[in-house]
Amino acid sequence: MKLExxxxxxxxxxxDVLESNLEAxxxxxxxxxxxxxxxxxxxxxxALAQMQIDRGASGICVAKLGEAEVMAAGRIKDxxxxxxxxxxxxxxxxxxxxxxHPKITLIQVIDSKEHVLAIxxxxxxxxxxxxxxxxxxxxxxxCGLDADEGLIALIKLINSTAGVSYEGIQAxxxxxxxxxxxxxRNKVARAxxxxxxxxxxxxxxxxxxxxxxxxxxGTGTFEAYQGLSYTEIQAGSxxxxxxxxQKIGDEHQNDIxxxxxxxxxxxxxxxSHPKPNRAVVDAGTKCLSIDMGVAEVESHxxxxxxxxxxEHGILHLPSTHCPELKLGQKLIMHPSxxxxxxxxxxxxxxxxxxxxVTTWQIEGRGRSD
Ligand SMILES: Cc1ncc(COP(=O)(O)O)c(C=O)c1O
Numbered sequence: 001m002k003l004e005x006x007x008x009x010x011x012x013x014x015x016d017v018l019e020s021n022l023e024a025x026x027x028x029x030x031x032x033x034x035x036x037x038x039x040x041x042x043x044x045x046x047a048l049a050q051m052q053i054d055r056g057a058s059g060i061c062v063a064k065l066g067e068a069e070v071m072a073a074g075r076i077k078d079x080x081x082x083x084x085x086x087x088x089x090x091x092x093x094x095x096x097x098x099x100x101h102p103k104i105t106l107i108q109v110i111d112s113k114e115h116v117l118a119i120x121x122x123x124x125x126x127x128x129x130x131x132x133x134x135x136x137x138x139x140x141x142x143c144g145l146d147a148d149e150g151l152i153a154l155i156k157l158i159n160s161t162a163g164v165s166y167e168g169i170q171a172x173x174x175x176x177x178x179x180x181x182x183x184x185r186n187k188v189a190r191a192x193x194x195x196x197x198x199x200x201x202x203x204x205x206x207x208x209x210x211x212x213x214x215x216x217x218g219t220g221t222f223e224a225y226q227g228l229s230y231t232e233i234q235a236g237s238x239x240x241x242x243x244x245x246q247k248i249g250d251e252h253q254n255d256i257x258x259x260x261x262x263x264x265x266x267x268x269x270x271x272s273h274p275k276p277n278r279a280v281v282d283a284g285t286k287c288l289s290i291d292m293g294v295a296e297v298e299s300h301x302x303x304x305x306x307x308x309x310x311e312h313g314i315l316h317l318p319s320t321h322c323p324e325l326k327l328g329q330k331l332i333m334h335p336s337x338x339x340x341x342x343x344x345x346x347x348x349x350x351x352x353x354x355x356x357v358t359t360w361q362i363e364g365r366g367r368s369d
Pocket of ligand 1: 039042061082172174177216217218219220234235236237238
């Protein structure tokens, strides 16, 4: 089947670009001498996680326990859950997941004493051990405790609590990923974790305090930390890219980041053309998320997309050189944010040279639990 024959709206990925993004990131990470543990919240599909592992990734990250369940069922063997969980129901789900898949490495990020005591107690009673990574404050002021004596006390608590083990530190500065300009982005990203690494290097020197894993970094900042002791990078969006990430710039001073290409796209149809300067497509916010700006129309930089609500996308057409649009005409959109766009679809279609060659169920879609 040809791409244009797909019913719309359809989410698809250009497989040549996706594969080249996977190779490019793995090579860049290899050059940095660290491991790649890609964040799969971008794609939520075990088969794509396996493609990342086949190219050298050491394991994966997921944002939520629900996503971890999907990845474990999809035979992914090394999973880091990067968001703290809380409450008995969640702790039980974590332990049940470990019991269902005793051989996988399942690491949970935490940032408090309560997490350690509750997870430790339930894990011990179930006869399993859950490895823990402590999130530290890295400028985002989201989760994470400060790198000070409190961090040492928490590591000591983990070390003395049955049912949990201390694996390391997560230092992730999500708020800086889209800082414009490569040099500037690297500068602010390093500055955001400077105190953390000083503390790790000066205070976490004893064997039982030293982190085995130091995890962090994203598609915007993965090259910022050379010389710091990160052991792995958690970048995720690079697999697809999106128009927000495209605009962050690269090391060659290009305003448009050329490190990775736009692989993720949405095929949409013109459903109405009520005025010469306005057409409407069948992709509203239930398809194209707007949390990071709006989608762009491929090959038509003059056309401005605006959300027209849940099901409608309004196209503002330029008065001059107006492309002729017909009802039913298909257009390709570049989403502004890959993670939240994936969340809107059940299936991702794989396309090569304009032909549909595969379809994946987006198994982690809707798994915000
Ligand atoms: C903790 C954590 N690590 C890594 C990532 C991946 O970042 P990106 O998709 O920007 O590469 C995210 C994304 O939100 C994240 O929350």
